[in-house]
Amino acid sequence: MRQRAPPAPRDPRTAHNRRVNDAERPHDEPGTSREPGAPPPYEGGDPACWLDQVCDACGRIRERPRSAVCEHCGAGPDGTTAGAAPSGAGAAPSGAGSSATGRRAPRRDRDEEGRARNARPRDGLGRPLPYGSPGVARQPEGVSRTPAQSLAEAQRLLDDGMPFHAHEVLEDAWKAAPEAERELWRGLAQLAVGLTHAARGNAVGGTALLDRGAAAIAPYADAAPYGIDIAGLMAWAGELTGRLTGTGAAVPAARTAPRLRATGHDAGDHPTGDETGDRPGAGG
Numbered sequence: 001m002r003q004r005a006p007p008a009p010r011d012p013r014t015a016h017n018r019r020v021n022d023a024e025r026p027h028d029e030p031g032t033s034r035e036p037g038a039p040p041p042y043e044g045g046d047p048a049c050w051l052d053q054v055c056d057a058c059g060r061i062r063e064r065p066r067s068a069v070c071e072h073c074g075a076g077p078d079g080t081t082a083g084a085a086p087s088g089a090g091a092a093p094s095g096a097g098s099s100a101t102g103r104r105a106p107r108r109d110r111d112e113e114g115r116a117r118n119a120r121p122r123d124g125l126g127r128p129l130p131y132g133s134p135g136v137a138r139q140p141e142g143v144s145r146t147p148a149q150s151l152a153e154a155q156r157l158l159d160d161g162m163p164f165h166a167h168e169v170l171e172d173a174w175k176a177a178p179e180a181e182r183e184l185w186r187g188l189a190q191l192a193v194g195l196t197h198a199a200r201g202n203a204v205g206g207t208a209l210l211d212r213g214a215a216a217i218a219p220y221a222d223a224a225p226y227g228i229d230i231a232g233l234m235a236w237a238g239e240l241t242g243r244l245t246g247t248g249a250a251v252p253a254a255r256t257a258p259r260l261r262a263t264g265h266d267a268g269d270h271p272t273g274d275e276t277g278d279r280p281g282a283g284g
Contacts (some may be wrong), residue, residue, distance in 0.1 A: 125200050126164030139168035147226045151260050161254030167192035187216025191237060201250035210237045229262045
């Protein structure tokens with residue numbers, strides 16, 4: 001009697017890990033099951049920078065960003081205690097989106113085109129305010145810029161003490177970048193988010209994002225495109241993480257802002273190895 005062949009070994013990754021990997025994969029990378037035009041996985045936390053994946057209460061990066069509470073400290077999505085609705089956030093219809101524990105799923109705002117985009121007002125450092133409060137306008141999403149324009153606009157916002165808004169500009173550049181530059185722009189966005197959390201007084205979250213951003217841009221140090229000061233940015237990130245580790249105190253955003261490009265660099269310069277000039281932005 002023939003013996004049956006043993007079953008093939010199972011993939012060691014769990015379903016949870018596969019979902020997390022999909023959430024962190026760039027939107028257009030092969031392997032995602034999302035239909036064209038559909039919202040990305042974990043649509044509240046952009047994979048470019050993990051801004052919304054840092055818990056406002058404890059400062060640690062949440063491994064399950066869609067969960068109703070932080071697995072580290074139990075705080076809700078806006079830093080509130082689990083089960084307590086944010087002030088002015090409104091309530092879902094009875095029975096809609098409730099879990100087995102009675103907590104309601106957080107409401108998800110969308111823009112005019114149906115994409116997930118939190119409409120809750122924010123202050124100048126991107127911290128959520130109660131609905132109905134006057135907030136600081138966010139950067140328009142999906143603006144087409146050349147890399148030089150993106151760097152100039154992000155630098156202006158950094159110099160004005162608005163690293164949260166600078167990160168939104170750098171995210172647009174990340175989404176429009178060719179594959180060879182994606183990690184560069186992603187890292188720059190993460191550095192801006194790290195400064196955002198440092199200015200908020202969130203030393204744990206700031207340090208985590210600064211470390212990730214510095215690691216992402218490090219491979220570009222030998223041939224930095226568009227005059228980006230990779231060495232200077234890495235040194236800045238290291239110095240700032242040292243300050244955060246030592247004191248944990250909030251830093252002044254404008255006075256702590258880094259220089260994205262080397263001093264005296266011409267904004268019209270082209271990327272290293274490309275003699276055709278500054279590449280156009282998306283749709284340009």
